[in-house]
Amino acid sequence: MNRESLVAELGKLRQEIARLNGDPWSPAVERSLSLADMYLHFALWQLGEVEEVTPELQHEGGR
């Protein structure tokens, strides 16, 4: 897979996680999915991308 395709796939995965966490199953599952999103952001960062500075702000109001 080339870099551009990988970046696009990672973006789709983040959108999917955001959808799943829109209605959290439990605090435990919400946190796990948030961390999965954080690592996807990290992967995009390692590929030279960055949309927002930190994904943590998407969950402002609580850790």
Place this chain on the structure above:
Amino acid sequence: MGLSPFSQKSLASKYWNEYTETMPREALDAIHLKRIRKMLAYAYERVPFYRQLYDKAGFKPEDIRSLDDFNRIVPTIDKKDLVEAQQVNPPWGNAVALPEDFCLYRFQTSGSTGVPLAIPFSYYSSHHYGEQWVYGFWAVGIRPQDSFYFAFNWGSFAGFWSAYWGVRRLGATVYSGGGLNTEMRLKQIVELKPTVLLSTPTYALAMGEKAKEMGMDLTKTSIQWTYHAGEPGGNVLTTRRAIEEAWGAKAYELYGVAEIGAIAPGCPLQTGVHLAEDQAYATVVNPETGTPVGEGEVGENVVTSYIQFSQPIIKYRTHDLVRLVKKRCECGRSWILFEGGVLGRTDHMINLKGTNVYPTAVEALLGDVRGLTSHYEIHVARGRSGDELTVKVEAQPDNPAERYGELKRQAEQLLYERIMARIAVEIQAPGTLPRYELKAKRFFDHRQH
């Protein structure tokens, strides 16, 4: 090979992230500009300290359209600015970007140059901070099947905590040397068989001394690499050689600044440290004028971090003196090299009758005198005709006191020939100077007293 968290393809890679580590300069600079603009907007929006600073300077983040704009227009900040911001409204003042709930770690600087600076890290920042270490580990061949011994007491010193985050990220094993004295740590190393020692360079040497007292031969232990931070030494040739001889291992160094990150892991060729350019931007400037110095010249490192999300660091004066090399390194990395690591501090630079003297240069030369050790102190005082420098250095144990006069003569002559300045040397008996587990206090400035 057994199970591994990495594929065979990844394990065979000589780079942790070849894409960024070998990226051409133009592409790296494009990423720098993109990330700088993001950080400027982030800081301006969320951090009153930066908003006030930039408003006063008369620009908005969107005015910065090139690296040249950034270098010319954006003002530098200093540690004292952040300390003052924190003192107004402790613990974080008006220099943080994230609500307190996101500041999961709280460290602080040692306070060796003034009031300690409180340092927050968010969870995500801690991952990035650890990542910088992994670049260095991977480059020298350390892999997940290796194991790290932390000769460190897990206090509020961010440096080795971040190394721990790196080891966790790499997926290697952690052995904690917390709460133990040197003798107990040495026994643990024999028992647990770690392959990597993490410590300050001076503590690695102190462990070597203790091992000799105990009749232990460290070259027979499982340690294959020693990795250092916290102070210069791992890139000072004579100190590195002393560590490598004591441990029978390869010694490397990472250059970090607690409030910024582990910004520059060691070059595998041991020529210096490479700035992790996907995570930070650096300019090297004349400390007095603030203008950039030419390639190969020594200047002060001014750093912008892309990974300090809690307390953003933008154009931060580190006061560390470095020599910038931009050409692609023989190790393959395009990331800039700070040749020889950190060469000294702007506040430790001494001018002896027109000659700039750096403590690390003195340290390197002392190691060339057979019979002297790496345990030394530098004292600077105001004399009648300017600054005067005295170096106290311990002799090796196998030197009788009658030889001290000859050692003094040799050391003073070598320092004069190489530095072209008169430096007094006082030879000390073995074990008379203090030993340190973390940063060694080497520099004593008596000029203000």
